[in-house]
Amino acid sequence: MGKSPSFTCTECGATHAKWSGRCDACGAWNAIQEDTPLSAGPKSRGLGASRGAQVALTDLASSEAPPPRTASGLDELDRVLGGGLVPASAILVGGDPGIGKSTLLLQAAARFAAAGLKSVYISGEEATQQVRMRARRLGLADAPVRLGAETNLRDILTTLDAEKPDIAVVDSIQTMWLDTVDSAPGSVSQVRAAAHELVTYAKRRGTAVVLVGHVTKEGQIAGPRVVEHMVDTVLYFEGERGHQFRILRAVKNRFGPADEIGVFEMTGQGLAEVANPSALFLGERDAPAPGSVVFAGIEGTRPLLCEIQALVAPTPQAQPRRSVVGWDGGRLAMILAVLEARCGIPFAGLDVYLNVAGGLRIAEPGADLAVATALLSAREDAAFPHDTVVFGEISLSGALRPVTQTETRLKEARKLGFNAALVPDGSKTGPGLGLRVREMPNLPELVGGIFGAG
Numbered sequence: 001m002g003k004s005p006s007f008t009c010t011e012c013g014a015t016h017a018k019w020s021g022r023c024d025a026c027g028a029w030n031a032i033q034e035d036t037p038l039s040a041g042p043k044s045r046g047l048g049a050s051r052g053a054q055v056a057l058t059d060l061a062s063s064e065a066p067p068p069r070t071a072s073g074l075d076e077l078d079r080v081l082g083g084g085l086v087p088a089s090a091i092l093v094g095g096d097p098g099i100g101k102s103t104l105l106l107q108a109a110a111r112f113a114a115a116g117l118k119s120v121y122i123s124g125e126e127a128t129q130q131v132r133m134r135a136r137r138l139g140l141a142d143a144p145v146r147l148g149a150e151t152n153l154r155d156i157l158t159t160l161d162a163e164k165p166d167i168a169v170v171d172s173i174q175t176m177w178l179d180t181v182d183s184a185p186g187s188v189s190q191v192r193a194a195a196h197e198l199v200t201y202a203k204r205r206g207t208a209v210v211l212v213g214h215v216t217k218e219g220q221i222a223g224p225r226v227v228e229h230m231v232d233t234v235l236y237f238e239g240e241r242g243h244q245f246r247i248l249r250a251v252k253n254r255f256g257p258a259d260e261i262g263v264f265e266m267t268g269q270g271l272a273e274v275a276n277p278s279a280l281f282l283g284e285r286d287a288p289a290p291g292s293v294v295f296a297g298i299e300g301t302r303p304l305l306c307e308i309q310a311l312v313a314p315t316p317q318a319q320p321r322r323s324v325v326g327w328d329g330g331r332l333a334m335i336l337a338v339l340e341a342r343c344g345i346p347f348a349g350l351d352v353y354l355n356v357a358g359g360l361r362i363a364e365p366g367a368d369l370a371v372a373t374a375l376l377s378a379r380e381d382a383a384f385p386h387d388t389v390v391f392g393e394i395s396l397s398g399a400l401r402p403v404t405q406t407e408t409r410l411k412e413a414r415k416l417g418f419n420a421a422l423v424p425d426g427s428k429t430g431p432g433l434g435l436r437v438r439e440m441p442n443l444p445e446l447v448g449g450i451f452g453a454g
């Protein structure tokens with residue numbers, strides 16, 4: 001390590017030799033911060049000076065059993081964890097302030113305690129009194145969770161060493177500070193050093209450590225992005241303000257599948273599990289209306305039906321609006337371009353709004369066809385059949401491509417009372433489910449066949 005300062009991007013963790021307004025690696029603005037060295041330890045001498053110890057190497061094949069897991073009994077949480085909590089694992093739970101991270105983890109700590117794990121909850125944000133008040137509200141006042149309010153990581157580690165819990169929740173990583181690091185709590189250096197200490201502790205003592213991390217859209221607080229690389233599992237807790245639905249999403253998991261989601265509802269008594277999210281997301285659906293289409297999606301291992309809404313309106317602006325909530329803006333631009341180039345349906349001079357109902361965020365390309373159908377329905381001012389689900393991917397040529405797990409999607413649609421499905425040609429629909437399946441080869445045919453335009 002040289003003496004010159006180094007700089008780290010709080011968004012992607014890339015290091016730079018000098019400060020700049022924009023990170024070359026990920027393009028984020030105002031995300032680069034100066035690092036301070038991790039410790040004022042002995043100066044690095046270079047590797048030539050002394051020989052290291054020999055590392056024991058082993059074979060790939062081993063007879064070790066899979067890690068023992070403890071289920072919390074909250075199925076929505078256990079599934080996202082990959083089937084329960086793994087000892088010695090480090091988990092980051094990120095999300096916007098106020099989304100419900102502390103509530104979720106207090107409930108989880110209580111559940112794990114009930115399942116026989118020794119649970120410790122350290123709050124760096126609230127006094128024990130406040131945490132107790134929340135516990136009372138959640139009906140967990142008597143749960144055997146050991147509580148601490150502290151931000152000094154040295155003291156916390158000493159406490160954990162003495163208590164030897166099975167699970168320790170640290171809320172939040174941004175409030176923690178180490179006296180060996182010469183910068184303010186919440187800075188990248190502190191967050192990284194604190195996370196490093198806690199992850200090391202988890203591995204050394206076999207405690208599962210859960211770190212809470214706040215994410216801000218502007219990245220004002222050092223984002224937990226730099227922590228993502230250090231932990232085994234990264235979960236994001238998401239939801240739209242004004243909606244009571246909350247989604248816990250695994251974006252990285254060394255002990256289970258990523259992309260798995262758990263669905264919760266924020267109630268007056270904390271987070272309630274939502275075992276049948278499709279019913280919930282469709283529960284809000286209004287009468288048949290132009291621009292509304294039900295997408296049969298897959299989130300992780302589960303089918304999830306949700307409503308896609310489009311609104312198309314003339315605009316006097318030279319640059320019409322393209323506004324998307326819950327889906328990718330670039331993908332919307334692509335679908336509009338395909339409709340225009342392959343089907344001759346122009347969207348120039350029209351504002352386009354696209355919304356995934358219920359505050360859900362969809363990343364699947366399988367939603368293409370549902371989006372295109374919603375756009376066409378809005379554009380032609382013709383309601384799409386209310387009893388039909390839609391899914392399929394659209395290629396730039398306008399061809400429709402089958403997607404995975406067609407049968408699972410159709411079954412879920414049937415279960416929820418739908419009678420028909422619109423899918424790409426060649427989809428493996430399996431045996432009849434009592435659902436009318438209409439296959440389409442390409443987008444122009446959909447335009448002609450269903451909306452009578454084009």
Ligand code: TYD
Pocket residue numbers: 095096097098099100101102103104134137138266267268269270271
């Ligand atoms: P909180 O868990 O403190 O969020 P975070 O730790 O992510 O910042 O939850 C904050 C919100 O949740 C707060 O606005 C109040 C609401 N809430 C409920 O609606 N019901 C409840 O039972 C609890 C405990 C909180």
Ligand code: MG
Pocket residue numbers: 101102103125171
């Ligand atoms: Mg909190």
